[in-house]
Amino acid sequence: MNTYSVIMLGPSGSGKTVFLASMYKKLSTHGKLGFFLKVEGAEKRKRLNNIYTQIAFEEEWPTGNKLSEVSEWKFTCCVQTKDLSIYDACKFIYIDYAGGRLTDEMEEEDEEFNNKIQAADIMLVLLDGQRLCNLMRREKPGMVFVSRELPNMLQEVQKIQNKPVHFVISKWDIVEPHYSLQQIRDRLLEIEEFTNLVRARNEAGTPVRLIPVSSVGKGFATLLQDGSMAKNVGVLPKPFQLEVPLACILPDIIQNQVEELIKKITAEQGKKIEVKAELSFGERLGQFLGFLGGGVKKLQQSLPEEYQFGEDIIENLIETAERPAREKVAEAQRRTEELRAKQAESLNKVVDEKTALDSAVNSFSLIKNQLDIDFPESDLRNVL
Numbered sequence: 178m179n180t181y182s183v184i185m186l187g188p189s190g191s192g193k194t195v196f197l198a199s200m201y202k203k204l205s206t207h208g209k210l211g212f213f214l215k216v217e218g219a220e221k222r223k224r225l226n227n228i229y230t231q232i233a234f235e236e237e238w239p240t241g242n243k244l245s246e247v248s249e250w251k252f253t254c255c256v257q258t259k260d261l262s263i264y265d266a267c268k269f270i271y272i273d274y275a276g277g278r279l280t281d282e283m284e285e286e287d288e289e290f291n292n293k294i295q296a297a298d299i300m301l302v303l304l305d306g307q308r309l310c311n312l313m314r315r316e317k318p319g320m321v322f323v324s325r326e327l328p329n330m331l332q333e334v335q336k337i338q339n340k341p342v343h344f345v346i347s348k349w350d351i352v353e354p355h356y357s358l359q360q361i362r363d364r365l366l367e368i369e370e371f372t373n374l375v376r377a378r379n380e381a382g383t384p385v386r387l388i389p390v391s392s393v394g395k396g397f398a399t400l401l402q403d404g405s406m407a408k409n410v411g412v413l414p415k416p417f418q419l420e421v422p423l424a425c426i427l428p429d430i431i432q433n434q435v436e437e438l439i440k441k442i443t444a445e446q447g448k449k450i451e452v453k454a455e456l457s458f459g460e461r462l463g464q465f466l467g468f469l470g471g472g473v474k475k476l477q478q479s480l481p482e483e484y485q486f487g488e489d490i491i492e493n494l495i496e497t498a499e500r501p502a503r504e505k506v507a508e509a510q511r512r513t514e515e516l517r518a519k520q521a522e523s524l525n526k527v528v529d530e531k532t533a534l535d536s537a538v539n540s541f542s543l544i545k546n547q548l549d550i551d552f553p554e555s556d557l558r559n560v561l
């Protein structure tokens with residue numbers, strides 16, 4: 178089965194564990210999304226369920242991970258057809274590192290950690306919404322975040338140059354009443370290390386995004402003066418966008434693979450083909466397809482096996498790649514119905530693992546399309 182690994186980085190307290198447990202809770206039931214997750218191992222399932230129960234119903238939040246702790250969570254993404262048969266589509270492995278590693282002085286380079294980073298398909302960097310609020314208000318913890326925590330994390334991210342990066346903004350419930358994503362994005366782009374990273378990825382054609390999420394939703398908790406997060410009595414969690422980071426993994430990995438293919442083939446061909454780096458992805462892809470011949474089918478067949486999704490999926494990607502924000506929203510709105518129809522159609526065709534994966538990717542595209550409508554600023558491609 179195709180397996181994609183996601184490495185989660187985030188300082189202690191940024192919300193990694195709460196995010197994972199809540200995401201699993203939300204995605205483990207068969208809902209409207211068109212796919213659901215199973216977690217490998219009964220022990221792990223119990224643990225995630227226990228963490229979630231504590232988040233939702235107990236006064237205290239779960240405790241932070243110990244520094245020595247590395248948790249690996251293997252989720253199988255499944256699709257259920259109309260006749261109720263279930264097919265596995267792919268696996269996502271999430272690696273949750275104790276956040277203290279990033280901020281405490283580590284005596285020596287951690288080889289295991291470095292190996293995991295190198296092997297990851299995508300990086301999920303949690304930006305603590307609470308720290309971002311501090312930053313916007315010019316409060317001290319915000320300054321510590323900018324001068325210490327963020328640079329430490331970005332240094333780790335720089336260790337893998339050619340993989341997509343998702344900056345997931347946690348605790349959006351407490352950010353949203355005060356700041357828009359555009360304001361947060363503008364502020365982040367004032368930070369030199371952040372801008373440099375985005376610029377380097379933009380130049381390499383590697384997807385970078387900002388995704389706001391809330392594990393508990395609005396009204397569940399209140400941020401107190403002393404910085405603690407008090408749960409409000411009698412309010413149930415209403416998670417916000419927890420499915421979005423997962424849904425963006427494959428669309429972004431596919432785009433990245435197409436970019437890698439363009440780079441590889443242009444390098445092999447030397448001067449025979451010129452695909453200018455300064456053009457947008459869509460334009461470069463157009464030129465590249467012209468050179469390759471055989472249209473999207475040929476492109477699809479040239480990709481590594483685990484990324485050979487259906488032609489329509491590759492086409493979707495090309496059509497939605499890089500548009501200016503305003504056009505992007507109109508285009509995404511226009512496409513919603515079309516994507517819904519495609520998703521329904523692909524679900525009807527599910528008969529094995531491969532067709533299940535195609536169907537899951539169609540579901541992911543629909544979620545990503547909604548993100549383009551709700552948060553066109555999420556996409557950090559070509560911003561600089």
Ligand SMILES: Nc1nc2c(ncn2[C@@H]2O[C@H](COP(=O)(O)OP(=O)(O)OP(=O)(O)O)[C@@H](O)[C@H]2O)c(=O)[nH]1
Nearest residue numbers: 189190191192193194195238241242276348392406
């Ligand atoms: N309001 C709000 N608070 C949250 C949310 N997610 C997490 N928190 C708060 O942030 C705290 C830390 O979350 P954790 O998930 O334990 O953080 P972590 O990144 O796993 O931290 P380490 O295990 O120490 O690396 C929680 O105890 C909550 O108080 C959220 O979506 N909304």
Ligand SMILES: [Mg+2]
Nearest residue numbers: 193194241242
């Ligand atoms: Mg944790």
